[in-house]
Amino acid sequence: MFEHMTPERTANAIMQDTTFNGTYLIVEGTKDFNLYSKFFNIDDTVEIKQVGGKEKVRDIIKILEERKFNKKIGIIDADFSKILEEDQLVQDIFSTDYHDSEVMMFKSPALETVLYIYVTKKKLDEFMSGREIKESLLNIAKEIGLLKLANDLHSLGLAFKPKKIDGKNLKYKDFIDEKTLQFKGKEQLINTVFNYSINRSIQMVDKELVKQKIEELSEKEYDLLQLVNGHDLSNILFLLLKKSLRSSKKSLSDYNAIEDSFIMSYEARYFMETELFQNLYKWSSSNDANLFKEDIKELYQKMNVVEV
Structure with a gap:
């Protein structure tokens, strides 16, 4: 739908829409719409448009700016920009605090809520056996993040997602043990992604070069919340809950259920603690725009997060 x-x-x-006089919020995709519509005043003064990608958000905001249209803002995922110290923003565009909105939610107490939707605390604690859940998930996602960063930096030609929405997804179980939730190793990860990329990539480099580049990056220290991808975390969480812990919840059909659960569990007070929210709040005040729902504005003022 977005490609057209x-x-x-x-x-x-x-x-050309003369029926709406409020502010347009431009976001990348459907899940961004579902998340941010919880907090913005979409009934009266904000219209959210999902446009199908970061570059489209940037381009639309730039076009509107050139045409002197001021009632617009964009939200995009940070991706690797903060690791690479890239200035990816243009005027009226704001980025997530961490790699993407899913990681932003993962960092919050919403993680515990999501976990206990599907399994009991006792069952989870017994399985983890003293291991910290957030750290364990991040350390596995780190390995995939390093490979994605290497692919980004060196144009390795690897593919991590299907060409079409209904295409086959990468099989995380091929490099993560379903029973123990242990990472099977870089070799297995690279082989899995390399095989998945066949017929999904125009041109891939030699596998040995892939190994070399990921080893080079492995020697460096990164902020894991900027490195890991929320989509990967959701897939790892799905393996943990569905396969390792054998959750009986019928609603846990795939990683999408995890991402939907994060959106439902992510409360306004968590969002208010982010730099993203504070930047948006300042923009709202400076531009005399009524962006947020009334109860959120009232709660924010009571919390005294910033001087209002």
Whole structure:
């Protein structure tokens, strides 16, 4: 649906809509819409448009800026920009505190809520046997993150997701043990991704070069919350809950259920603690825009997070 809507067409549609006088919030995709619609005043003064990717968000905001249209903001995932110290923002665009919105939710107390939707605390504690759950999940996701970063930096030609929405996903169980939730090793990860990339990538480099590049990156220290990908964390969590702990909840069908559970469990007070929220709040005040729901504004003022 998004591929047919160019940035120019979307910008034109926004400017030609005379029935709405509020602020347009441009986001990357459907799950961003589902998350941010919890907090923004979409009933009256904010319209959220999902446009199908970070570059489209940037392009639409730039086009609107060039046309002197001021009632717009964009939210994009940080991805690797903070690790690479890249300035990826343009005026009126804000990025997530961490790699993406899923990692932002994972960092919050919403993680515990999600876990206990599907398994009991006792069952989880027995399985973890003293290991810290958040650290364990991050350490596995780190390995995939390093490979994705290497692919990003060195154009290795690897693919990590299907070409089409209904295509086959990467099989995480091929490099993560379902029973123990232990990482099977870099060799197994690289082989899995390399095989998955066949017929999904135009040109891949030699496997030995992939190994070399990931080893080089492994010697460096990274902020894991900037390195790991929320999609990977969701898939690892799915393996933990469905396969390792054998959750009986019928709603736990795939990683999408995990991501939906995060969105439902992520409370306004968690969002208010983020730099993203505070930047948006300042923009709202400076531009006399009523972005947030009334109860959220009241709660934020009571919390005295910033001087209002």
